[in-house]
Amino acid sequence: MTDIIQLLPDHVANQIAAGEVVQRPASVVKELMENAIDANATSIKLIIKDAGKTLIQVIDDGKGMSATDARLSFERHATSKIRSAEDLFDLHTKGFRGEALASIAAIAHVELKTKRDNDELGTQITLEGSEVITQDIVVTPKGTSIAVKHLFFNIPARRNFLKSNNVELRHIIDEFHRVALAHPDIAFAMYHNGSETFNLPNSNYRQRVVNIFGGKTNEKLVPVEEETEILKISGFVGKPEFAKRTKTEQFFFVNNRFIKSPYLNHAINSAFEGLVKEGSHPSYFLNLTVDPKSIDINIHPTKTEIKFDDEHTLYAILRSSVKHSLGQFNIAPVLDFEHDKNLDTPYNYKDKSQASAPIVEVDRLFNPFTEEKSSKGFSSVSYKKEPAQSWEGLYVGLESKGTKTEHDFSALEFESEEQTASLFKDDKHVEDTHSTYQxxxxxxxxxxxxxxxxxxxxxxxxxxxxxxxxxxxxxxxxxxxxxxxxxxxxxxxxxxxxxxxxxxxxxxxxxxxxxxxxxxxxxxxxxxxxxxxxxxxxxxxxxxxxxxxxxxxxxxxxxxxxxxxxxxxxxxxxxxxxxxxxxxxxxxxxxxxxxxxxxxxxxxxxxxxxxxxxxxxx
The missing domain is CATH 3.30.1370.100 (MutL, C-terminal domain, regulatory subdomain)
Structure with a gap:
């Protein structure tokens, strides 16, 4: 019998790998923006056309690549981030598996322009379906520009699985938010079909959250800060009264990488227990910093799920930190029976000098039972007892009026509904029978x-x-x-x-x-x-x-x-x-x-x- 096992051609292997890395246009956006961040870019532009189906372009001002690096970057498992297997457990960068560009190039038309700061000229490479079409020397600014056109052009079945433009654009915006929130020190801009969607200048973390989710978000944020030997927490949680029915404003970042963790999400919900209505979800934007050796990032193709060495400790610290912040800023109710609000000093009195003793003046000649003028000119009010006849006259004649009223009530007639003959003989039985019961x-x-x-x-x-x-x-x-x-x-x-x-x-x-x-x-x-x-x-x-x-x-x-x-x-x-x-x-x-x-x-x-x-x- 002939042998039946054979090696797959490179272009087929690349398309299979692309199925793991590239699920939709948003996947391409994520990979390209993470590569720009790893290149130490300070400004990143994302240009989208037709929700990424026609064009996805990422332009950065990072360190760029040489002509050799630009060519090698599209090979499978080619990366500058790791050198040995041990490096997988001490990662400080985003992309490290070296499959992103190779997978993207296998299913799209890709055009790369890149130049290093010290080079006079840059490199331009054009690929179609993993095949290099041209490689030229061009004039281009410092940094890298990657344009991905006609996604899934050679896999029509995969293209048919894409949703409408509105849905795909929503996924792209979600990925853009995740990357932009993790790096507030980098300026981001996004353009869709020629119009500016986002323009985020470099700022602190609070301003980045406000710039993305609107100016009214600022008053909803409660800061969370905690640092231990195991975990450092920084960021914000939303006030309970602004909890939403969706989970769109829930972000965990571990070492500046967005992750999804139902276990840690439960810790947040536990801290908000009793403060939000059932069916509502609190907002949070939390950065967790842990030792890179204590987590495993390479357990999921999209790297959005990671494994922690000691999840239980992280759960307890996170829950306690959030509860402490809610209590510290008077968001959560506190039972303190010895606290007297009357003893609280108003905020605008904090810089005032010591209070002076009040001066009390008393008119010793004041007599409330006389109408005479006192020596200081105060007029006193008379409280003399009036004769009984003056107030007893109020009730004169009531007895006769009451008697008359009694007779009037007895003579009242009430209107009643007109009685009509029933069509049914057993009318009483029909009235007592109820057709429904709750x-x-x-x-x-x-x-x-x-x-x-x-x-x-x-x-x-x-x-x-x-x-x-x-x-x-x-x-x-x-x-x-x-x-x-x-x-x-x-x-x-x-x-x-x-x-x-x-x-x-x-x-x-x-x-x-x-x-x-x-x-x-x-x-x-x-x-x-x-x-x-x-x-x-x-x-x-x-x-x-x-x-x-x-x-x-x-x-x-x-x-x-x-x-x-x-x-x-x-x-x-x-x-x-x-x-x-x-x-x-x-x-x-x-x-x-x-x-x-x-x-x-x-x-x-x-x-x-x-x-x-x-x-x-x-």
């Missing part, structure tokens, strides 16, 4: 001919609202109620594009917008069945659902909007309903096109026949 403030029990019906009130109301909202958005028929005062809401720069994308659909549900800019939203009208206090909850829930489900078409966006609003507005489990409300909900549910399932495809009711109930007693 069980545990969660289910509505109703009788049917074949047995019993049990309805989940929350899911049933979701179905009713969902079909109504979907009809309004489809037919564009809605009624709005105007607000007495405009409602202004603040959102971050990456949340506003989502609302802007769904603005037209929101208007079809009844929202009226009067102001719309990068960070502020002004609303003057809301749907009829929406309270003003619920508007922010609805929009936050909508943003959360859009970020999790990332719809790709207008129909999906409309459908998702209806689902999200129905989930926010539906009556909750535990809410007591009157008999009339129960019957109205039951009737509305069975008037729907799909009464048996909720918008999330879960059962709204179950039925139990008389036979099923009889079997329980056998």
């Amino acid at each position: 069980f545990q403030n969660k289910y509505i029990v109703s009788t049917i001919k074949s047995g019993m019906l049990m309805i989940d009130q929350h899911r049933a109301h979701q179905r009713v609202l969902y079909e109504g909202l979907l009809k309004n958005m489809t037919l564009k028929e809605t009624i709005s109620q105007q607000l007495l005062f405009p409602l202004k809401l603040q959102f971050s720069s990456n949340e506003m594009p989502i609302i802007s994308q769904l603005k037209e659909d929101l208007e079809h549900t009844g929202f009226v917008f009067s102001g719309f800019n990068d960070e502020t939203l002004e609303i003057t009208g809301v749907p009829v069945n929406v309270q003003e206090s619920e508007v922010s909850i609805i929009l936050e829930q909508l943003i959360s659902d859009v970020q999790q489900e990332v719809p790709d078409s207008n129909f999906s966006a409309t459908d998702l909007l209806a689902k999200s609003m129905a989930k926010s507005l539906a009556i909750k489990t535990g809410q007591s309903l009157t008999r009339l409300e129960q019957e109205h909900l039951v009737n509305s549910l069975f008037a729907c096109k799909e009464p048996s399932i909720s918008p999330t495809n879960r059962a709204t009711f179950i039925t139990m026949s008389v036979d099923d109930i009889d079997k329980q007693f056998m």
Whole structure:
């Protein structure tokens, strides 16, 4: 028999490696920006076209490469970061596996321009699918410029798996935020389709957070500082009242590298226990500095998950540090029974001299029971007792009036509803029989001919609202109620594009917008069945659902909007309903096109026949 095992060609091996490194345009952005940081760049520009499908270009002013290094950088496992296996456990740089540029070049058209500071001329290399097309000497500024064009041009199947431009752009912005937050000392700029999206000057960490997430973020931040032999923590957590329904403002950086750690995230949630509402997530921007030898970064292809030597100790230190900061800045309630607020010195009195004793003057000749003038000119008030006749006259004639009133009450006649004859003989029995009953403030029990019906009130109301909202958005028929005062809401720069994308659909549900800019939203009208206090909850829930489900078409966006609003507005489990409300909900549910399932495809009711109930007693 002939041998069947053979070595793969280089271009096939590179495409397989690219499947690990490059999942979408955001993966390319991450790798190229990390390479620019490792080149000691002080300014990095990111240029995007068509959400990265047409062009991804990263320009830096780093140290650049020689002609030989520029050519070798596109070979597999070629890197300047490590020399031996031991170096993997003492990493101080970003990219170290040497697969990024080789993988990117295997699935795209790449153009590299680079020049070192001491060189007069630079190098330009053009590649298509791992194949070097040209290598020339060019005039170029110091640093490196890499342009990645036509991503997945030779793998159409992979290109078809990419989402819409809005979704892919959102992933690119997420990666841009992660890199920019980890390095506030580097200036970053991002351009999409020729327009400037971000322009972040080099600054301190607090200013970098504010520049990315908006000016209103500054008042939401609580500093966290702690340094031990094992771990150094610096950064900020958000105040509990500003907790969001999404996890978009949760960032862990270990040695200036963004990571995802559910275990450490649990430590933060534990520190905020009892301070945030259920379903809300606190914001945090925390930098953790540990010994590089105590972590293993090379356990995940994207290097976003790392392994710690002693996770339990880190958990305890992180949880305690956050709780200490919340208490130190009076964010968390403190039980101190001996503290007297009256003894606190006001802040504006801290620089004043010692307080002088007050001077008290007493008029010793003052007599409150006389009307004479005192020696110092004070007039006294008389409190002489008046004769009894003066006040007893107030009650004269009340006895006769009371008697008259008694007779008037007895003569009162009350209006009663007109009694009409009943069509049914056993009318009393019909009045005493209730068609619905609420069980545990969660289910509505109703009788049917074949047995019993049990309805989940929350899911049933979701179905009713969902079909109504979907009809309004489809037919564009809605009624709005105007607000007495405009409602202004603040959102971050990456949340506003989502609302802007769904603005037209929101208007079809009844929202009226009067102001719309990068960070502020002004609303003057809301749907009829929406309270003003619920508007922010609805929009936050909508943003959360859009970020999790990332719809790709207008129909999906409309459908998702209806689902999200129905989930926010539906009556909750535990809410007591009157008999009339129960019957109205039951009737509305069975008037729907799909009464048996909720918008999330879960059962709204179950039925139990008389036979099923009889079997329980056998």
